[in-house]
Amino acid sequence: MKPIIGMLALAPTIVLCASVASAQEIKIWTLVQEGMPEFMEGTISTFEAANPGVTVVNESFPNEAYKTQIQVALTGSAPPDVFFNWAGEDAARLVRDGLAADISAYGASGYAKTVGEGWLSSFAFDGANYGVPTDAVSKYFYYDPAFFSDNDLSVPETFDEFLATCQAIRTIDSSIVPWPLGNSERWKLNHVITMLNQRVLGLDALAADYALTAPDDELFTNPGYVEAWQKVVDMQDAGCFQDAPNATSPEASRSMFAAQVSPMIYCGTWCGNIFQAEGYEDFEMFRFPALTDGAGDPGGQFLVPQGYMVSSKSEHPELAAAFISHIVSDEGARDFAEQIGGIVSNPALIDEVDGTRWFKFFVSDIATATESVNVIDVLLDASVANAYLDAGVEILNGTMTPEDAMTTIREAALAAKSG
Amino acid sequence: MTTAPRFRAVQLLLYGGVGLWSAFVLMPIAWMVFAAFKTRREIFTDPLGMPQTWTFDSFERAWGVGLGQFMFNSIVVTTGAVFIIILVSGLAAYAIARSTSMWMKLLYLLIVAGFAVPNTAVIVPLYQMVTAANFSNSLFGIIWVYAAYGIPFTTILFFSFFLDFPRELEEAARLDGCRPWAVFFRVVMPLSGPAIASAAIFQAVFIWNEFLLALLLLTQPDRKTLPVGILQLQGEFTSDWPAVMAGLSIATMPIILIFLLLQRSFVRSLAGLGK
Amino acid sequence: MKPTPILKPRQSVGVQIVQNQSVLVLPALLICTVFIFIPAFLTIFGSFYAFGLTSQNWEPVGFGNYVRAWNDDVFWIALRNNIIIVLGSIVLQVGIGTVLAAVLDRGISFGQTFFRVIIFMPMVISAVAVALIWLIILDPNIGILNAIVKSVGLSPPKLGWLGDPSISIWMVLVVAAWQYTGFMMVLILAGLQAIPNHLYEAAALDGARGFRAFWSITLPSLRNVLVVAILITTIGGFKVFDLIFVLTNGGPANATQVLGTYIYLQAFTLTNMGYANAVAVVLLAIAVFLGWLQLKVSRRS
Numbered sequence: 001m002k003p004i005i006g007m008l009a010l011a012p013t014i015v016l017c018a019s020v021a022s023a024q025e026i027k028i029w030t031l032v033q034e035g036m037p038e039f040m041e042g043t044i045s046t047f048e049a050a051n052p053g054v055t056v057v058n059e060s061f062p063n064e065a066y067k068t069q070i071q072v073a074l075t076g077s078a079p080p081d082v083f084f085n086w087a088g089e090d091a092a093r094l095v096r097d098g099l100a101a102d103i104s105a106y107g108a109s110g111y112a113k114t115v116g117e118g119w120l121s122s123f124a125f126d127g128a129n130y131g132v133p134t135d136a137v138s139k140y141f142y143y144d145p146a147f148f149s150d151n152d153l154s155v156p157e158t159f160d161e162f163l164a165t166c167q168a169i170r171t172i173d174s175s176i177v178p179w180p181l182g183n184s185e186r187w188k189l190n191h192v193i194t195m196l197n198q199r200v201l202g203l204d205a206l207a208a209d210y211a212l213t214a215p216d217d218e219l220f221t222n223p224g225y226v227e228a229w230q231k232v233v234d235m236q237d238a239g240c241f242q243d244a245p246n247a248t249s250p251e252a253s254r255s256m257f258a259a260q261v262s263p264m265i266y267c268g269t270w271c272g273n274i275f276q277a278e279g280y281e282d283f284e285m286f287r288f289p290a291l292t293d294g295a296g297d298p299g300g301q302f303l304v305p306q307g308y309m310v311s312s313k314s315e316h317p318e319l320a321a322a323f324i325s326h327i328v329s330d331e332g333a334r335d336f337a338e339q340i341g342g343i344v345s346n347p348a349l350i351d352e353v354d355g356t357r358w359f360k361f362f363v364s365d366i367a368t369a370t371e372s373v374n375v376i377d378v379l380l381d382a383s384v385a386n387a388y389l390d391a392g393v394e395i396l397n398g399t400m401t402p403e404d405a406m407t408t409i410r411e412a413a414l415a416a417k418s419g
Numbered sequence: 420m421t422t423a424p425r426f427r428a429v430q431l432l433l434y435g436g437v438g439l440w441s442a443f444v445l446m447p448i449a450w451m452v453f454a455a456f457k458t459r460r461e462i463f464t465d466p467l468g469m470p471q472t473w474t475f476d477s478f479e480r481a482w483g484v485g486l487g488q489f490m491f492n493s494i495v496v497t498t499g500a501v502f503i504i505i506l507v508s509g510l511a512a513y514a515i516a517r518s519t520s521m522w523m524k525l526l527y528l529l530i531v532a533g534f535a536v537p538n539t540a541v542i543v544p545l546y547q548m549v550t551a552a553n554f555s556n557s558l559f560g561i562i563w564v565y566a567a568y569g570i571p572f573t574t575i576l577f578f579s580f581f582l583d584f585p586r587e588l589e590e591a592a593r594l595d596g597c598r599p600w601a602v603f604f605r606v607v608m609p610l611s612g613p614a615i616a617s618a619a620i621f622q623a624v625f626i627w628n629e630f631l632l633a634l635l636l637l638t639q640p641d642r643k644t645l646p647v648g649i650l651q652l653q654g655e656f657t658s659d660w661p662a663v664m665a666g667l668s669i670a671t672m673p674i675i676l677i678f679l680l681l682q683r684s685f686v687r688s689l690a691g692l693g694k
Numbered sequence: 695m696k697p698t699p700i701l702k703p704r705q706s707v708g709v710q711i712v713q714n715q716s717v718l719v720l721p722a723l724l725i726c727t728v729f730i731f732i733p734a735f736l737t738i739f740g741s742f743y744a745f746g747l748t749s750q751n752w753e754p755v756g757f758g759n760y761v762r763a764w765n766d767d768v769f770w771i772a773l774r775n776n777i778i779i780v781l782g783s784i785v786l787q788v789g790i791g792t793v794l795a796a797v798l799d800r801g802i803s804f805g806q807t808f809f810r811v812i813i814f815m816p817m818v819i820s821a822v823a824v825a826l827i828w829l830i831i832l833d834p835n836i837g838i839l840n841a842i843v844k845s846v847g848l849s850p851p852k853l854g855w856l857g858d859p860s861i862s863i864w865m866v867l868v869v870a871a872w873q874y875t876g877f878m879m880v881l882i883l884a885g886l887q888a889i890p891n892h893l894y895e896a897a898a899l900d901g902a903r904g905f906r907a908f909w910s911i912t913l914p915s916l917r918n919v920l921v922v923a924i925l926i927t928t929i930g931g932f933k934v935f936d937l938i939f940v941l942t943n944g945g946p947a948n949a950t951q952v953l954g955t956y957i958y959l960q961a962f963t964l965t966n967m968g969y970a971n972a973v974a975v976v977l978l979a980i981a982v983f984l985g986w987l988q989l990k991v992s993r994r995s
Contacts, residue, residue, distance in 0.1 A: 032640065061638055062651055068962045069638045071747045072550050097748045180835075184857070186945070244834035246946045247854025251653060252835050259463060278459070382964045393947040397853055419744070429904070433801040440794060441812045444872065447827050448815070450838060454830075466841040507721045514718035526719050533730040535985025537933045539954040540978035543961050543971050544736035545729065567729030570722050575989075628820035630936040631954075635962070646822040650940065653826070660830060667826055671819050678818045682811050689817065689877060690884045 025055045026081040026319050028308075029070060032062045034273065035340040042335060047326045056323060074099040074311055081314040082323055087122035087133060087305040088378035089385075094309065095125045101310040102128045103321045110325030114333070119345040122305040132324050133307035134333070135342030138269045138366055139191055140285040147263040155286045159199070159231065162289045166240035169263060174239075179264045181245040181396075182253030189232065189245070189392035190377050190385075192266060195288045195302055196228040198373045202295040210379050212417045219417065220410040224295070229402030232395055245396050254278075269343060272358035285361060299370030304378060307345070337363075387412035448671075455481075455665035462660045477659070481666035484655050488641055489648030490673070495558050496644055497626045500565035501619050508570050508618070509611070512577030513603060516584075527578065534571035538632060546635050556639045564632060569622040580614040581607070620681070620688040627674065645670050737978060741971035747962070759972035768948050769973060772956040778863060779870065779952065780931030786871040788923050791878030792916070796908055798879070799886040800894075810883070814876035821873065825940035828869045832856055856942050859949035866938060866950055873937075874930070878923050885919030886912065918991070925988045932980050953977045 123131030554560025
């Protein structure tokens with residue numbers, strides 16, 4: 001079939017003449033992100049200065065369309081040499097489909113000198129490196145310390161204390177939403193259930209289900225999954241969320257916290273700068289609370305590593321790998337941390353970084369995390385992740401019970417496993 | 420004598436009904452413009468109120484994300500595609516209308532069949548073909564795709580127009596020594612002004628607003644057309660709703676203005692779908 | 695096609711003017727073939743295979759994708775929602791459009807153009823912009839609809855206008871009606887203005903005025919125009935994508951999923967492209983049937 005499409009595609013190409021890339025050019029695809037253009041401009045100019053005759057072309061894409069876009073580009077005839085990706089199922093599939101290049105050979109003289117084994121493992125498959133993480137994003141509860149001290153509230157450390165905090169806030173004023181949840185795009189609650197699954201079951205118990213390697217009769221049958229969803233219901237019953245989380249955009253929920261209308265929000269490490277831009281920066285942070293009776297490591301922390309991979313069709317894989325090594329070099333990582341504010345994989349020069357108060361907190365706090373928890377919609381097969389996303393919406397709307405939710409998710413997992 | 424007050428009451432009722440729907444139509448548009456002038460706090464605290472100060476700050480912020488570029492891309496794509504549609508459909512419809520051969524009738528039916536195919540239904544292979552041909556993120560590429568989906572309907576329009584076209588004029592031009600091509604370009608096309616205008620406006624409105632293909636094929640920020648470009652406003656400004664609303668105002672006001680200026684032609688063109 | 699009884703010599707002129715006629719049809723045919731017919735063929739062809747966005751080989755599955763659709767609840771929800779949108783839009787857009795057109799045509803004496811321009815205006819705005827504006831109007835936290843509803847002492851839906859699965863599809867209908875009713879009105883108005891005045895005068899002599907004239911003269915004369923309007927609305931209701939994609943993206947939890955958004959979800963988010971093709975073939979079949987019907991009807995009139 002493929003050849004047919006290829007031939008059809010060729011016809012207009014011949015007639016209309018597509019452009020031809022020059023010999024010493026590498027193309028890099030990045031994500032549209034605050035500070036990224038400045039960082040790329042700087043790092044490309046130092047790289048080009050060190051490698052005369054080489055041109056690096058940077059093309060950047062917004063988050064939403066990127067996942068589809070990169071997959072298609074890689075199967076096409078002119079994919080980028082270097083491309084951004086999240087560590088997880090998407091990266092693994094690219095490797096399985098032979099679209100990502102094994103760059104292990106270029107490690108010893110480059111990125112492996114500056115990025116640790118643990119970090120590299122996020123893009124390693126069958127003992128070979130297919131990418132290099134530059135940084136990771138994490139999530140914390142941001143809270144309003146003034147509100148907490150005015151009302152004699154203390155930072156909750158366990159899940160039960162957290163529920164009590166929600167109830168206490170509602171007692172103070174029932175119109176205050178303790179934690180605005182902007183779930184209109186479905187991923188906000190997905191990040192919460194990611195953490196709850198880890199807290200209730202522990203990563204070891206999750207692994208076989210997430211990877212769809214568990215036997216059919218055991219797949220997603222652990223009662224801990226239902227219990228994790230029940231915690232969401234508990235939070236809703238404790239009055240933690242506002243009435244219409246599924247109709248609230250993530251932007252609106254962040255605004256409610258930044259305007260100090262709400263005293264707490266579970267938000268990414270990138271949110272601090274957003275709150276600051278909206279005129280609020282006196283917030284503090286705490287980690288996702290521990291479960292006293294949970295099997296998971298309470299030191300586990302939400303962490304999504306992200307970095308760059310090389311296309312298997314690249315004509316200059318060595319140059320491509322060298323460019324990635326350049327990004328994660330000591331100076332590269334320093335600039336990356338300073339300009340983009342990422343939790344970088346190479347912290348050698350982190351002390352030189354003139355970061356915000358919260359940036360410094362994140363860097364030092366994540367260093368003490370004992371386990372990293374990758375997010376469900378990155379980790380799972382797309383259809384199972386979709387079932388999880390939809391189930392979250394239905395649980396919040398009260399149209400599904402936790403048991404119903406796991407039934408549909410198990411069905412999706414069984415279908416994905418057999419298909 | 421008794422009918423006059425009753426007539427007036429009915430008139431009042433009818434005006435009330437039409438006025439109500441007009442208000443319903445106008446309100447969101449008016450609100451969009453007002454919200455653009457508000458501050459972030461005003462939108463949040465006083466959603467129904469009027470803006471306190473009339474500054475263009477949010478318009479400047481919105482313009483900064485590249486609305487100018489999106490608008491330029493939309494103009495390029497729309498004019499390019501409409502030009503191709505008019506030219507290609509005009510030629511095809513003329514040839515078919517002036518032919519008696521069965522084969523040409525068949526060709527006409529074939530082109531007309533394309534009218535029924537929605538791009539949503541063929542999006543998977545269409546997307547694969549265009550990306551395989553390296554036409555994604557190419558304005559030049561998407562112009563041809565847009566042209567294809569405009570040709571069938573325009574050919575139908577032109578075909579019925581050319582059937583009624585007075586052949587005496589063509590004959591006269593030929594007797595004056597015009598070559599066949601010249602007859603088409605110098606006599607037929609110039610005298611088809613109203614039909615061309617109708618078809619052009621109709622296609623321009625649809626291509627200017629086309630979303631699905633642009634969403635999939637134009638992903639690079641500097642290649643996006645307006646409908647896809649404005650979608651990133653909310654991501655770009657997170658919760659800066661005045662800027663989002665200013666961006667939407669900038670994106671929609673030009674087309675509304677053009678519509679107000681040419682409303683008669685717009686209405687005639689789009690109502691032509693019913694014929 | 696119109697029968698054109700023309701004299702022989704004239705006919706020969708027509709043929710001579712365009713000497714090699716098929717050459718002139720070629721560009722149109724070529725463009726349509728490459729971007730419409732081949733993709734349509736490949737959609738049908740691909741619906742018998744399983745393949746993803748990045749997979750290099752296609753696995754033949756026979757009618758597997760169609761069996762899957764038959765057993766897929768979301769597919770039926772999507773089809774049902776398309777039908778709800780079609781029926782709801784006929785009632786709202788064609789219904790209100792007819793009433794508005796009748797009022798503008800004979801009901802009111804001043805300001806017809808003014809009202810026509812205003813009511814038609816949303817038609818020229820992109821559905822994406824329309825959806826974005828309404829998204830904020832319907833927002834449960836900052837939206838003005840909540841503020842208006844509260845100000846008259848009512849309580850807005852707890853889960854939000856677009857967050858409540860039993861309300862969201864109706865909100866989609868309202869927004870669609872906001873945008874397209876003016877279009878229907880203009881379409882029908884053109885039909886009304888073609889009704890000869892003497893019919894009304896004759897009816898007035900028989901004592902039929904106002905609403906009775908509307909029933910006995912206007913509606914029957916409008917039959918063809920109304921059929922076309924209903925067909926256009928039906929086709930639009932099956933093709934709908936932009937509005938829902940931006941407004942709800944098929945949510946909450948598939949409550950507003952339609953065939954268009956479901957094809958997109960399956961193809962580009964879940965990368966089940968073979969299955970997406972099978973769903974697309976269903977949409978294609980519906981659209982081709984309706985398109986054929988529309989051409990038939992409009993040619994007769």
